[in-house]
Structure formats: C-alpha cells, structure tokens
Amino acid sequence: DTAVSQTPKYLVTQMGNDKSIKCEQNLGHDTMYWYKQDSKKFLKIMFSYNNKELIINETVPNRFSPKSPDKAHLNLHINSLELGDSAVYFCASSLGTGDSPLHFGNGTRLTVT
C-alpha cells in the first residue's frame, strides 16, 4: 500500500482556472505538508498541518488554500492559476518532531499554460 498518495499525477490547465490536488497518508502521522519543487529542483515548504491545524504558512499567496478534513488528508486548492505556479507539488507527512523524516508522495506536476 502506498504510504503517501497524491492525485492527480499530472495537471495541465490554463491561466485563471481553479484546481485542487488531493493527498492522503496511511502512516498514522500527525503532521502533513505541502512542498513546491521548482524547475531547478529546489524544494520549499508551503504549508504544514498538525492534527488538522495550520502550523506553518510560508508566505504563500492567498490563492493557495490548504484544507485538512482529518489528519490523514491534506488537500491543496489553487485559485486563479498563474504561469509561475507551474511546478511539482509534493505532499509529505511525518511524526512532526524536529528530527522526524518526511515521507513524500510522488508529486503532482502542474503545468499552467
């Protein structure tokens, strides 16, 4: 069974559209994250949720809205997509302590045209 699964794998859409990416983890972790990986492979944290509560919000535009219906799910909704939003978005989970390793999903490649 896949530990952290996110859908869709690929997302191609036009500027101005609204889209969502879903993420689920079956590891029993309390903390979930969204990371953005740009074209140069740099991974940057966007959000972190602990037990459904927002913990980290790293200066992400308001067009990005995470939602955690329960601690096993963290979805990402993006409004009014822009060209610069094109990237690979990774969902991850962990136990939430400082040294806890992250378990990543396989990413969603978003292309905005």
Next chain:
Amino acid sequence: TQLLEQSPQFLSIQEGENLTVYCNSSSVFSSLQWYRQEPGEGPVLLVTVVTGGEVKKLKRLTFQFGDARKDSSLHITAAQPGDTGLYLCAGAVDAGGTSYGKLTFGQGTILTVHP
C-alpha cells in the same frame, strides 16, 4: 532564515569513481537528513545524522555531520549507474518542540553515473 548551500549542483562521473557532496550552512541544525529523489518520484530518506562529528555508513555511502552541526557531507565510493539521482540535504531546527518537523532543504545535487 536558515540556508543550506549544497555543492556541487551537478556531478557527472564514470562508474567506479568516488564522489563527495557537501552541505554547508552558517546556522546550527539539530539534525541533518539526506534524501535521494528519482525522476517522477518523491524524495526518499537515506539517513539522519544528529550528533556533531557523527559518521554513518550505508553500504557505499558515508554520511558525516560536522562537529559544529553546521555542515554535512555525503561520500559515495565506487559509484554505480543505479546511484544516479537528485541528492538533497535538509536541516532541522529544534525550536523547543514547536518546529513540527520543518526542514530547510539544500538546492540539491544532480548526480549522473555513466556506465
């Protein structure tokens, strides 16, 4: 803001060669993790080092955490084509239990090992 400088950014070598990837910062980290990412997949943890001066070995991979916990290195002996991938270092800061696992990633090293 903690920054991690990872070098080199690109590394292209022949099978059998040795290589070292460096991860440096001016900040102190409570621990440092190394991940490997293959195309189309998410990063996968290789190792976590937590003690200054610590050395960990994983088959042909040797990881070292600097004494001051500001830097780390990954050394691969006798590289194989299967080692090809993106290697990422990530530092964790102990914020008194409130960091909730926030990691700062280096820029990554894209390693290509040619047969």
